[in-house]
Amino acid sequence: MRLTTSIALAATVAALPFDAAADVCTKGTDCYCDCVTRDPPSAPCRAKYPGITHDSSLRLCMDFEQAPLYDGSGLGNGPPEYGPAYDPTGSSATYGRGFNSAWVQLYGNGASGCIRQNG
16 A cells, blocks of 8 residues: 555656746846736746736745855855855954855844854
């Protein structure tokens, strides 16, 4: 019984349609957040996400398009990309780790108990 269920589940998952390009987007053009924050959504957005509409109730949307947010590149970069999570560039503080990170530049450093420490 358990083997039959496992095989049926595996066959069902294998049969699901997966779009290999679903996470590929052009920065500032057709990434999900670009699409839902425009009124009306652009032609590339409508082509990529059929039926998509502007979401006026959206408060925060992040596509993580900036490379330093996911690959650790750009140490010492300035706007608009900034640096990776550990980039202390521009900080004279003892705990300046992340001062120039893309996340801190976009959203701030957070409460003192949540600040990423050096070391």
